[in-house]
Amino acid sequence: MRINIGSLVGQQGSSLTVERELPGDFLNDVPEVRKVVSPLEVQVEVSNTGEGFRVTGNLRLKAVLICTRCLREFTGELSTEIEEEYRRTPVTDFDHNGEDFFPEDDIPLVDGDEIDLTDLIRDSMLVSIPMKVVCDESCPGLCPTCGAVLAEESCDCDAQDIDIRLAPLKALLKTQERRKDNGSTKEKTFKSEN
Ligand SMILES: [Zn+2]
Numbered sequence: 489m490r491i492n493i494g495s496l497v498g499q500q501g502s503s504l505t506v507e508r509e510l511p512g513d514f515l516n517d518v519p520e521v522r523k524v525v526s527p528l529e530v531q532v533e534v535s536n537t538g539e540g541f542r543v544t545g546n547l548r549l550k551a552v553l554i555c556t557r558c559l560r561e562f563t564g565e566l567s568t569e570i571e572e573e574y575r576r577t578p579v580t581d582f583d584h585n586g587e588d589f590f591p592e593d594d595i596p597l598v599d600g601d602e603i604d605l606t607d608l609i610r611d612s613m614l615v616s617i618p619m620k621v622v623c624d625e626s627c628p629g630l631c632p633t634c635g636a637v638l639a640e641e642s643c644d645c646d647a648q649d650i651d652i653r654l655a656p657l658k659a660l661l662k663t664q665e666r667r668k669d670n671g672s673t674k675e676k677t678f679k680s681e682n
């Protein structure tokens with residue numbers, strides 16, 4: 489997504505706002521995302537700070553996600569805020585000897601009269617996805633013994649002593665054992681995150 493900032497050039501303190509809908513398909517590659525079901529809504533404000541152009545705004549999109557506790561699908565919203573400053577010329581800095589200078593690559597540059605928000609938007613959305621996506625904060629997950637979805641059904645297993653966070657892992661291991669029983673020799677190692 490590119491924004492023309494020509495009207496802000498030379499006008500310190502001026503700003504403009506842009507709202508746009510972009511395809512959010514790139515998020516379909518994320519394991520926790522089953523399917524993106526809305527456009528990526530982008531709202532940004534660009535202001536001329538005198539030193540550069542500051543971009544602030546927010547991003548939101550709806551997607552069918554997979555709960556890491558119960559492994560069920562649910563529709564949720566992913567959203568995040570963005571903030572970045574773009575410069576017209578590279579910011580340079582002196583090295584330790586005070587002789588040479590080098591450009592700081594991590595400060596993005598204005599391209600002609602446009603700023604390109606593509607990378608910023610993409611990276612910000614990817615980072616916004618929680619490490620542990622859950623359908624509900626109180627999701628009880630799966631029964632570690634029989635794999636029952638505890639939000640939907642109860643079972644007769646005594647699971648009191650087992651950490652509920654390990655339930656999805658156990659369910660996976662169980663699937664794995666079943667696969668082995670079916671003659672598959674492919675082995676995988678599962679590691680606990682704790
Ligand atoms: Zn859940």
Ligand SMILES: [Zn+2]
Nearest residue numbers: 631634643645
């Ligand atoms: Zn059970």
